[in-house]
Amino acid sequence: MTTEGQGLHTRVLDALGLAITAGEYPEGGVVRTDEVARRFDVSRTVVREVVRVLESMHLVVSRRRVGVTVRPTEEWNVYDPRVIRWRLAGADRPRQLRSLTVLRSAIEPVAAGLAARLATPEQCAALTEQALGMVATSRGGRLEEYLVHDIAFHRVVLNASGNEMFARLGDVVAEILAGRTHHQVMFDDPDPAAVTLHVQVAEAVREGDAARAEELTREIAVGALQELDVLAP
Amino acid sequence: MTTEGQGLHTRVLDALGLAITAGEYPEGGVVRTDEVARRFDVSRTVVREVVRVLESMHLVVSRRRVGVTVRPTEEWNVYDPRVIRWRLAGADRPRQLRSLTVLRSAIEPVAAGLAARLATPEQCAALTEQALGMVATSRGGRLEEYLVHDIAFHRVVLNASGNEMFARLGDVVAEILAGRTHHQVMFDDPDPAAVTLHVQVAEAVREGDAARAEELTREIAVGALQELDVLAP
């Protein structure tokens, strides 16, 4: 996990955020700032900044005389990339992975449809290139290389959609795909059908066929959901 | 706008965030912390905490010797509710409104489909109640009352989807709907067709007809997009 030693602040933030999202502090539980300061051997100043950030993520709320209390899960800013990373690294990663995959299945088809209408020639080329890269690395246990192309592919689609909200989901998708490859034991080579679908999406986008791009992407999403059903409860 | 006088921190954060999202500081422009401290007449401590939060939203990056520099728009955490509020209050609110509405149009149909399969009896009842409320307030310039029901309706759908990522979009949708009612001159009463669609969605969810709920919600979304096309460039 990204401890990113750059600064005391980051270290404490990561540790605390991870602990909270992992449920080590129960909902409604309190943390005292100077306690944290002692525990991490930093000044209260640093802890206060960390708490402020945690508060801005709606993970905690800080009130006088009572301390820093953990908010219920439903109130967390679950779109914050850091919160996603923390939860993905924690205990309920299957649940989280499912939520995110459902989100993907809603977004990506629409994004692909938009991309078919808006993608620049460069984006079309990039798409084709990544799809071919996926084909080339889809056999022989080259999972890591395949992953790189897969992530790049979906990122291009989201960017090409021309919608900033979609585009910003690129990191989330990357996190999901990486999680799938690294944690769920992805036994062997990726599903050939999925690889083909990616190539076809690239085709459809290149040809400006929005409906087809959308439908094909929907199939990819359905496949991802089914894959989840097979592996998780 | 919510100045929320609760604490110096909030006041400075709101002011700075608003200024940055409004583009008052150019991309790559620098802000010096003690300058801000003087400008708002607060201590550097407070400013530093604000900067940390702004940094956690990816609005700025703070580096030694150079100062706090504003990041390019594409890197902002546009899912942060506060960023959304700031941008919605600022100059490029039309663009922002469009992005968010496209997002809605991708999410809500899927959410409605899930809701049809998962909604509890209580949620079904709430849905019907809100839909009826919309009908009751859809005539006679009772826009504010209508808005309340509209927001509640969509919130219930998103919650009933059982997906936390969808559920957390309730605030965003609320913001969009409120923005539409308050800023775009919503000349007169809401579109009767839209009202009917809401009633039908409640019906479909109650009957567990996922496909129909999804399709109807898609129609609502299309309507919202068209409405935007009519009013904005």
Next chain:
DNA sequence: TGTGATGTAAACGTCGTACTTTTTCTCGCC
């Protein structure tokens, strides 16, 4: 005995200052 006003202390909120660290600019030397 119950209820309400009051006091107190615990926690965060704010501030000022001093020191450290990193980065970059500049100046001088080769």
Next chain:
DNA sequence: GGCGAGAAAAAGTACGACGTTTACATCACA
């Protein structure tokens, strides 16, 4: 003209003091 050493600037960190709010306990009064 290029390169390296040093100085300066700005954020990072720390600490101590005081302010402010508020939960909680205590006490007085009915």
